[in-house]
Amino acid sequence: MPPGDRRRRRASRRFAAITVKEVAARAGVSTATVSRVLSGAGGVASGLQRRVYDAAKALNYRPNRAARNLRAGSNQIVGVLIPDIENPFFISVVCGIEEVLQTAGYSLLLANFNESPEREQVQLASLRAEGVAGLIFASSRKPAEEYKRFVDAGTPMAAVSRVIAGLNIDTVTVDNAEGARTAVSHLISLGHRRIAIINGPLSLNTARERQGGYEQAFRDAGLSVPAELVRYGDFRQAGGFHAMKTLLAEAERPTAVFTASNLMTLGALEAIHESNLEIPADIAVVGFDDMPWATSLRPPLTTVAQPATEVGRTAARMLLDRLYDPRRPQRQAVLNTRLIVRSSCGARSGGAIV
Amino acid sequence: MPPGDRRRRRASRRFAAITVKEVAARAGVSTATVSRVLSGAGGVASGLQRRVYDAAKALNYRPNRAARNLRAGSNQIVGVLIPDIENPFFISVVCGIEEVLQTAGYSLLLANFNESPEREQVQLASLRAEGVAGLIFASSRKPAEEYKRFVDAGTPMAAVSRVIAGLNIDTVTVDNAEGARTAVSHLISLGHRRIAIINGPLSLNTARERQGGYEQAFRDAGLSVPAELVRYGDFRQAGGFHAMKTLLAEAERPTAVFTASNLMTLGALEAIHESNLEIPADIAVVGFDDMPWATSLRPPLTTVAQPATEVGRTAARMLLDRLYDPRRPQRQAVLNTRLIVRSSCGARSGGAIV
DNA sequence: ATGAAAGCGCTAACAT
DNA sequence: ATGTTAGCGCTTTCAT
Numbered sequence: 001m002p003p004g005d006r007r008r009r010r011a012s013r014r015f016a017a018i019t020v021k022e023v024a025a026r027a028g029v030s031t032a033t034v035s036r037v038l039s040g041a042g043g044v045a046s047g048l049q050r051r052v053y054d055a056a057k058a059l060n061y062r063p064n065r066a067a068r069n070l071r072a073g074s075n076q077i078v079g080v081l082i083p084d085i086e087n088p089f090f091i092s093v094v095c096g097i098e099e100v101l102q103t104a105g106y107s108l109l110l111a112n113f114n115e116s117p118e119r120e121q122v123q124l125a126s127l128r129a130e131g132v133a134g135l136i137f138a139s140s141r142k143p144a145e146e147y148k149r150f151v152d153a154g155t156p157m158a159a160v161s162r163v164i165a166g167l168n169i170d171t172v173t174v175d176n177a178e179g180a181r182t183a184v185s186h187l188i189s190l191g192h193r194r195i196a197i198i199n200g201p202l203s204l205n206t207a208r209e210r211q212g213g214y215e216q217a218f219r220d221a222g223l224s225v226p227a228e229l230v231r232y233g234d235f236r237q238a239g240g241f242h243a244m245k246t247l248l249a250e251a252e253r254p255t256a257v258f259t260a261s262n263l264m265t266l267g268a269l270e271a272i273h274e275s276n277l278e279i280p281a282d283i284a285v286v287g288f289d290d291m292p293w294a295t296s297l298r299p300p301l302t303t304v305a306q307p308a309t310e311v312g313r314t315a316a317r318m319l320l321d322r323l324y325d326p327r328r329p330q331r332q333a334v335l336n337t338r339l340i341v342r343s344s345c346g347a348r349s350g351g352a353i354v
Numbered sequence: 355m356p357p358g359d360r361r362r363r364r365a366s367r368r369f370a371a372i373t374v375k376e377v378a379a380r381a382g383v384s385t386a387t388v389s390r391v392l393s394g395a396g397g398v399a400s401g402l403q404r405r406v407y408d409a410a411k412a413l414n415y416r417p418n419r420a421a422r423n424l425r426a427g428s429n430q431i432v433g434v435l436i437p438d439i440e441n442p443f444f445i446s447v448v449c450g451i452e453e454v455l456q457t458a459g460y461s462l463l464l465a466n467f468n469e470s471p472e473r474e475q476v477q478l479a480s481l482r483a484e485g486v487a488g489l490i491f492a493s494s495r496k497p498a499e500e501y502k503r504f505v506d507a508g509t510p511m512a513a514v515s516r517v518i519a520g521l522n523i524d525t526v527t528v529d530n531a532e533g534a535r536t537a538v539s540h541l542i543s544l545g546h547r548r549i550a551i552i553n554g555p556l557s558l559n560t561a562r563e564r565q566g567g568y569e570q571a572f573r574d575a576g577l578s579v580p581a582e583l584v585r586y587g588d589f590r591q592a593g594g595f596h597a598m599k600t601l602l603a604e605a606e607r608p609t610a611v612f613t614a615s616n617l618m619t620l621g622a623l624e625a626i627h628e629s630n631l632e633i634p635a636d637i638a639v640v641g642f643d644d645m646p647w648a649t650s651l652r653p654p655l656t657t658v659a660q661p662a663t664e665v666g667r668t669a670a671r672m673l674l675d676r677l678y679d680p681r682r683p684q685r686q687a688v689l690n691t692r693l694i695v696r697s698s699c700g701a702r703s704g705g706a707i708v
Numbered sequence: 709a710t711g712a713a714a715g716c717g718c719t720a721a722c723a724t
Numbered sequence: 725a726t727g728t729t730a731g732c733g734c735t736t737t738c739a740t
Binding site: 031033073 | 725726727728729731732733734
Binding site for chain 2: 017062063064065066067069070073075076077085086088091092094095098102105107108109110111112123126127128129130131149153237263266269270273292293295296297298299300
């Protein structure tokens with residue numbers, strides 16, 4: 001009777017898995033040889049190679065990851081921490097990350113913190129405990145300390161979209177200022193002057209930069225910024241909804257609004273529809289972030305498109321580079337945005353522009 | 355000089371982490387005692403307890419997961435395999451899963467297969483190699499073999515939304531047939547007879563069940579099913595778009611369409627808008643799956659809402675139960691859908707119904 | 709109540 | 725070229 005017969009060992013795992021030992025026994029070689037063959041280290045006679053392969057296949061051998069990880073001191077898992085899993089922008093980013101990491105053999109530990117700094121801290125601690133090989137994240141800013149611990153541990157990291165000052169790591173962002181400036185300049189060129197902005201919290205660089213672009217557009221046109229039309233939400237749908245409500249309650253209503261994120265745009269649209277106002281006749285809208293269904297909105301949405309998937313891909317590539325060479329110099333990638341003119345701004349009456 | 359001073363060890367990890375040994379040394383106890391204290395096993399004098407806690411805190415000790423996993427023969431990671439990460443329905447499911455698992459201390463290894471059976475197989479193998487403690491998945495149906503291997507390994511599993519026949523596991527689905535029947539009956543009650551359906555591939559139980567509901571509605575009304583108005587897409591936006599195009603090219607156009615998934619609905623809307631037709635005047639639309647922005651679509655969408663997040667939560671709870679007791683009987687949860695009438699079906703002229 | 713030591717499965721020195 | 729063995733960090737007997 002073969003030695004690999006006694007199988008069960010602990011109650012938790014129903015069946016104990018095959019180990020190198022059993023493969024070695026069956027192939028009539030040492031465990032070292034098995035390891036060498038299976039890791040492709042070379043320097044093994046082809047006859048033995050065959051026997052090892054055959055034995056492994058016959059036993060349906062799968063190396064134990066935990067053991068391998070323990071040995072190696074690292075694993076094949078990359079943590080991805082995002083602020084809001086319901087936000088299509090971050091999903092697209094994750095999509096790009098996944099696309100690149102998957103081909104490199106890495107798995108993706110996804111953590112969401114729902115825009116809550118407390119949960120962010122918890123998730124971060126959990127990711128660190130899990131010992132992820134790398135981390136890609138879009139942070140709020142509160143738990144900078146937790147992020148520093150990651151840096152101190154020497155874990156490769158890349159920040160996407162949102163960045164934290166003082167953290168010396170790779171970043172991938174978009175040119176938020178220029179995107180916002182273009183959007184608002186477009187509205188100004190259409191004759192609008194009372195242009196509101198519904199923005200996220202200024203504690204985030206994305207919101208600050210978009211705010212800067214908004215103001216720059218007025219300065220470029222020699223106009224003053226209508227400070228009473230500036231609103232800050234939380235980058236979520238409800239925030240956009242409420243901000244829009246207060247704008248519509250203004251004595252002198254804005255004639256246009258720049259909504260500085262996808263979910264806030266949707267909230268704002270909801271508020272406008274609820275007030276039975278027509279877009280763009282009563283109020284023009286330009287959003288930030290494109291969405292696959294933007295042409296099916298009421299009306300088709302003019303928006304500043306971010307290359308979300310490419311942001312993810314770029315970050316993943318940077319991370320892989322750093323995983324390979326931890327001491328390479330930090331890089332700061334800034335991708336471009338693109339204004340997609342549809343009909344919510346009033347520049348055209350209908351139909352999608354490709 | 356304290357014993358925990360010599361830190362660096364291997365090149366890969368910049369700084370070696372603190373281990374039980376160092377904590378034990380600092381606390382002046384054995385590693386066994388440290389382990390006992392930190393795992394809350396009890397039976398340790400309170401004086402020592404304090405010293406261990408203090409030492410651990412002072413050194414900022416984090417147990418090494420890989421080592422713990424190796425010992426335990428399992429980890430704290432649950433694999434989540436979904437067909438399409440860009441599909442908001444699955445994202446909501448993931449959201450519910452995450453909500454429940456997170457509180458139980460599990461992390462979420464997310465894998466997406468983009469509706470490709472090949473990638474599904476690869477991802478499944480990777481998840482198995484990673485040795486996830488459990489698996490929640492929405493499958494296509496091709497690699498049933500790979501799924502069986504999981505079952506054979508004794509890994510707790512739960513299927514969501516899409517199920518594979520012959521797999522003896524927990525499942526969480528919704529009443530697709532009843533949802534579809536209600537939607538189509540509603541259209542019939544509004545006077546429509548030429549009602550098309552844009553469905554997913556019949557290899558999926560979800561599509562089959564929705565097809566059944568569609569046909570049932572006609573039978574209930576004593577009408578015959580308009581077979582020439584049945585289309586099958588791929589449950590994605592492009593599929594919905596093309597199917598709608600062919601429907602609009604029919605000699606006698608349908609007066610209404612039931613789109614059997616969220617992305618296909620968006621594709622269909624796109625096609626209708628491109629043809630400059632009015633909804634619901636020229637053609638009425640009822641979709642499947644609600645979306646946060648459904649009220650901001652052109653026009654507000656009447657749809658069959660699935661409790662997506664609750665599907666995820668339920669599956670996660672089932673998985674936790676099974677993780678705790680692997681031999682509990684299998685359960686099949688079926689959640690209810692709800693028809694949300696807005697204006698795309700023509701029953702009302704506008705505004706959201708709450 | 710506490711410590712010593714074995715061992716989870718793997719890989720990489722080190723021997724031969 | 726191949727085998728022997730130490731040891732990754734942890735938990736858990738088994739002694740004391």
